[in-house]
Amino acid sequence: MLRRWRRADGAGGVLGGAAGAIYVAFIGLPIVALLVRAAQQENLWNAVTGDLALTALRLSIFTSVVSIAVVVAGGTPFAYLLARSNHWLARVIDGLVELPIVLPPVVAGVAMLMAFGRSGLLGGWLDSAGVSISFTTVAVVFAQVFVAAPFYIRSAKLGFQSVARDYEDVSQTLGVSPISTFWRITLPLAAPSIITGLGLSWARALSEFGATIMFAGNLTGETQTMPLAIMTAMESSGGLDSALALSALLLVVSVLALSALALGSRRRWSGRL
Amino acid sequence: MNGQPGCRGWLHCRLGQFDLRLDWELDAGETLVLFGPSGSGKTTALRALAGLARPISGRIDIAGQPVYDSAGQIWVPAHRRRVGYLTQQYHLFPHLTLAQNISYGLGSGWRNPRTGNPGAGLEEILDAFQLRGLEERFPWELSGGQQQRVALARAMATQPQLLLLDEPFSALDAGLRRSLRHELRVALARRPIPVVLVTHDREEALSMGDKVQVIDEGRTIARGLPIEVLGQPGQTAVARLVGVENLFRMKVDSRHPRDGTMRLSGEGDATPVMLEAPLDDGALDGVAADWVTVGIRASDIILSSDEPVGSSARNRLPGTVSRIEARPPGYLVELDCGIPLHCQVTGASLEEMGIRNGQRLWAVFKASSCFLVQESAAEGAGDPQGASPN
Numbered sequence: 001m002l003r004r005w006r007r008a009d010g011a012g013g014v015l016g017g018a019a020g021a022i023y024v025a026f027i028g029l030p031i032v033a034l035l036v037r038a039a040q041q042e043n044l045w046n047a048v049t050g051d052l053a054l055t056a057l058r059l060s061i062f063t064s065v066v067s068i069a070v071v072v073a074g075g076t077p078f079a080y081l082l083a084r085s086n087h088w089l090a091r092v093i094d095g096l097v098e099l100p101i102v103l104p105p106v107v108a109g110v111a112m113l114m115a116f117g118r119s120g121l122l123g124g125w126l127d128s129a130g131v132s133i134s135f136t137t138v139a140v141v142f143a144q145v146f147v148a149a150p151f152y153i154r155s156a157k158l159g160f161q162s163v164a165r166d167y168e169d170v171s172q173t174l175g176v177s178p179i180s181t182f183w184r185i186t187l188p189l190a191a192p193s194i195i196t197g198l199g200l201s202w203a204r205a206l207s208e209f210g211a212t213i214m215f216a217g218n219l220t221g222e223t224q225t226m227p228l229a230i231m232t233a234m235e236s237s238g239g240l241d242s243a244l245a246l247s248a249l250l251l252v253v254s255v256l257a258l259s260a261l262a263l264g265s266r267r268r269w270s271g272r273l
Numbered sequence: 274m275n276g277q278p279g280c281r282g283w284l285h286c287r288l289g290q291f292d293l294r295l296d297w298e299l300d301a302g303e304t305l306v307l308f309g310p311s312g313s314g315k316t317t318a319l320r321a322l323a324g325l326a327r328p329i330s331g332r333i334d335i336a337g338q339p340v341y342d343s344a345g346q347i348w349v350p351a352h353r354r355r356v357g358y359l360t361q362q363y364h365l366f367p368h369l370t371l372a373q374n375i376s377y378g379l380g381s382g383w384r385n386p387r388t389g390n391p392g393a394g395l396e397e398i399l400d401a402f403q404l405r406g407l408e409e410r411f412p413w414e415l416s417g418g419q420q421q422r423v424a425l426a427r428a429m430a431t432q433p434q435l436l437l438l439d440e441p442f443s444a445l446d447a448g449l450r451r452s453l454r455h456e457l458r459v460a461l462a463r464r465p466i467p468v469v470l471v472t473h474d475r476e477e478a479l480s481m482g483d484k485v486q487v488i489d490e491g492r493t494i495a496r497g498l499p500i501e502v503l504g505q506p507g508q509t510a511v512a513r514l515v516g517v518e519n520l521f522r523m524k525v526d527s528r529h530p531r532d533g534t535m536r537l538s539g540e541g542d543a544t545p546v547m548l549e550a551p552l553d554d555g556a557l558d559g560v561a562a563d564w565v566t567v568g569i570r571a572s573d574i575i576l577s578s579d580e581p582v583g584s585s586a587r588n589r590l591p592g593t594v595s596r597i598e599a600r601p602p603g604y605l606v607e608l609d610c611g612i613p614l615h616c617q618v619t620g621a622s623l624e625e626m627g628i629r630n631g632q633r634l635w636a637v638f639k640a641s642s643c644f645l646v647q648e649s650a651a652e653g654a655g656d657p658q659g660a661s662p663n
Contacts (some may be wrong), residue, residue: 070325092494127322131507164328164364165364166360166364167364167366169320169323169325169351169358169360169364170358170360170364171357171366171377172325172350172351172352172432173323173325173351173354173357173428174326174352174356174377174378174427174428175352175353175378175431176352176377177350178350178352180351185366186303188368189366189367189368210312227645266345267368269367269368271412
């Protein structure tokens with residue numbers, strides 16, 4: 001790291017340094033401001049431990065963890081297939097996977113409503129079978145999976161691609177079956193990328209707002225996740241204090257979780273594949 | 274375990290447009306060298322033997338057991354084949370220590386009591402490959418030579434019945450290669466199993482191989498003892514692949530059966546060049562060819578600054594140095610004797626004789642250093658069906 005800093009010298013270094021300082025201030029100032037204003041509040045603790053905050057936080061953590069479990073369970077084998085396949089179909093699907101990244105979440109929410117809503121393509125059929133998805137906790141998970149999965153799949157795919165096939169081949173000639181090889185060689189070697197993807201994907205699920213409000217609504221205790229609760233608090237009279245507390249809480253939880261993941265993704269052998 | 278402990282069979286593989294046909298026969302303790310340029314299908318052959326690539330047809334017997342037979346619908350997957358495979362880059366698992374790398378294949382797969390031998394113990398292997406004290410190191414904390422040793426130890430730990438080596442020395446520097454080649458031979462002698470080694474390095478083929486098959490564009494074009502096939506190759510195609518520096522098409526002037534030699538002349542730029550070469554008996558017998566192709570290895574030619582008198586060498590050609598290029602370990606000097614003659618000299622000779630462009634020198638070599646090369650290609654191995662026991 002240090003060496004990389006030192007290499008940047010001359011005019012480019014000065015310019016880059018200045019831009020970097022401005023950027024850090026630009027990102028840092030709002031975060032500091034949020035924390036400072038929240039801390040200045042007299043009833044911060046009450047707001048944070050209040051019913052509204054805890055209900056929303058519990059729902060946010062529960063839904064995002066379920067979403068990530070779904071994303072990992074389905075996304076890992078899928079990412080592996082994408083990384084290893086040369087088939088043209090795999091390349092087409094590879095492009096489609098990233099579509100939700102560029103799609104505005106609100107649009108994703110409307111689209112999901114059209115598919116799984118009560119009068120949607122599949123939803124109508126589900127409804128007649130007595131299953132309804134929209135405006136339930138399940139819909140929250142649907143929305144989060146939709147927007148968060150591409151971040152995980154993309155990162156995991158790059159991770160698998162970085163593991164040369166020869167490692168898997170050698171492992172097999174040593175008498176280890178392909179499935180065991182995946183657990184003992186491929187997965188550990190791709191772990192840094194997978195954990196990064198996990199972090200990005202989880203952060204995206206936790207912050208999901210647009211698709212959730214369109215498809216799942218804003219029902220306290222059922223579909224009102226933290227971001228929705230913050231907006232609701234903001235809109236109510238004198239709710240700024242409450243919104244500040246909720247925001248600070250979400251910020252702290254996110255930073256803690258992401259730091260833990262970053263530590264977990266460090267490997268002694270990084271860059272030696 | 275049962276049957277002969279060697280490896281034999283034939284293969285037909287296709288990789289896109291590329292077509293590979295190969296047949297081989299190999300006893301335990303023998304090393305077969307597959308020699309050829311990159312892209313000739315050598316690695317494909319190894320992968321098929323290891324069970325990592327599936328041929329279109331063929332049969333592979335290892336230790337008397339078929340592991341692949343297209344006729345009998347037999348396909349043993351890589352992890353059940355008991356074939357050790359050393360890749361060019363070794364591919365030591367970077368997240369595992371040396372000890373973990375070596376014991377990786379132990380205790381799984383073929384430790385099955387039904388299939389026989391368990392792998393040798395880790396301790397035993399560490400001693401055998403002189404890796405004591407390095408157990409806790411990670412692969413990147415090892416030297417190139419140590420990495421190779423670990424890769425070999427890891428492969429041998431699972432007690433394979435066939436060992437495949439894909440250019441095992443290409444990642445090492447020249448000095449290390451020599452000592453490691455010796456080390457590898459010693460390690461292999463301890464546990465005699467058939468070995469297939471792939472290389473495009475002539476020296477490696479000569480020092481490691483008991484047998485050699487020259488592969489070009491997916492076909493075996495020559496096979497036999499390394500010293501015969503690679504030393505004085507009998508065909509132009511092989512001669513070019515093994516890097517015979519001097520190949521000339523020459524006219525037969527006269528034959529001297531009593532001396533076992535003949536005189537050849539080549540069209541030089543100004544004057545005809547005369548060479549004395551062994552008589553073309555044997556293969557070309559009965560057909561008194563007017564034209565022959567003759568090969569001379571650059572290392573068989575001696576350069577002299579004065580006209581050599583009183584020498585038994587039958588060929589003494591004067592010429593002018595037209596080019597000098599570095600060719601480790603030494604230099605390749607091109608001497609224009611009417612025909613461009615390439616001669617290998619050491620750096621010391623180059624310096625002592627003060628060899629430079631335009632200098633007049635004599636090239637001296639024995640008649641027996643000239644060998645006749647057949648213009649034809651393709652050995653009878655083109656039909657692998659013939660080698661199939663079906």
